Amino acid sequence: MTEVLVVAGPAAAGEYVADILARAIQTDPETVLGLATGSTPLPIYAALAERVRTEGIDVSSVSGFALDEYVGIDPAHEQSYHHVIDAEVTQTLGLNPERVHVPSGNPDTLESAGAAYEEAIRAAGGVGWQILGIGANGHIGFNEPGSPIDSLTRQVPLTEQTRQDNARFFDSIDDVPRHAITQxxxxxxxxxxxxxxxxxxxKADAVARAINGPVSPEIPASAIQQHPNVTVLLDAAAASGLDAAEYTVVTGTPAGV
Known part of the structure; x- marks a missing residue:
């Protein structure tokens, strides 16, 4: 079932998700989180870190799996997702670095990196809670339009639009990698x-097509329609392509948490 909630903005969405994740970790100290990068999930990490600090939540056994990584980028590079996840998630939440995983973008090991990452996720018991953003073209992770709905972790080419969107993080578009490895x-x-x-x-058009359009590789995020447990959190602008009857406006925190 897809639950669509409209909240006041990113901070409210972060508080909402952090409430749920905090309770999940308290219930299961070995919770496995699926980690996204970019600006969209940052309010979640900030709000969850505050709960960890103020409520004394033990996160020493929590595991995390990042969605993706650039191919051919040094893990120490400030725009590598190894670096970003470490700075924005591992250190922010106080996670055990040995339990936080990012797919390898090393060109020398790409042939086996996807299968190795899939096995690591399985060995951890699977991701319990996956955080996702959505691209204006409907991508999730680095699964660009055309990605098979049943695709597994693999190397993918990045579209020029995605490279342009990410160029703001680099010195120039020429520095943006052309490939990534993604769940x-x-x-x-x-x-x-x-x-x-x-x-x-x-994001409104991509959101509307993901929620209401046909499930299609051309809008990879439309695959969420096939999942039994989905919560979509939007601000009013991102929800503008939906009918009001399709979402619930939320002004507080989740009931019962």
Whole structure:
């Protein structure tokens, strides 16, 4: 079932998801989180870190699996997702670095990196809670339009639009990698619960097509329709392509948490 909630903005969405994740970790100290990068999930990490600090939540046994990584980038590079996840998630939440995983973008090991990452996720018991953003073209992770719905972790080429969108993080477009390794759509669908967040009018069309359009590789995020446990959190602008009857406006925190 896809639950669509409209909240006041990114901070409210972060508080909402953090409440749920905090209770999940307290219930199961070995909770496995699916980690997204970019600006969209940052309010979740900030709000969850505050709960960990103020409520004394033990996160020493929590595991995390990042969605993706650039191919051919030094893990120490400030724009590598190894670096970003370490700075924005591992250190922020106080996770054990040995339990936080990012797929390897090493060109020398790409042939086996996807299968190795899939096995690591399986060995951890699978992702319990997957955080997702959505691209304006409907991508999730680095699964660009055309990605098979049953795809697994693999190397993918990045579209020019995605490279342009990410160029703001680099010195120039020429520095943006042309390939990435990403969890597949099928990998993402194996998680126990999906949180998909989107903010801004530029995401409205992709959101509407993901929720209401046909399930299609051309809109990879449309695959969420096949998952039994999905929570979509939007601001009013991102929800502008939906009918009011299709979502619930939320002004507080989740009931019972």
């Amino acid at each position: 597949g759509v099928g990998t993402i669908l194996r998680a126990g619960h999906l949180f998909l967040l989107a903010f801004g009018e530029h």
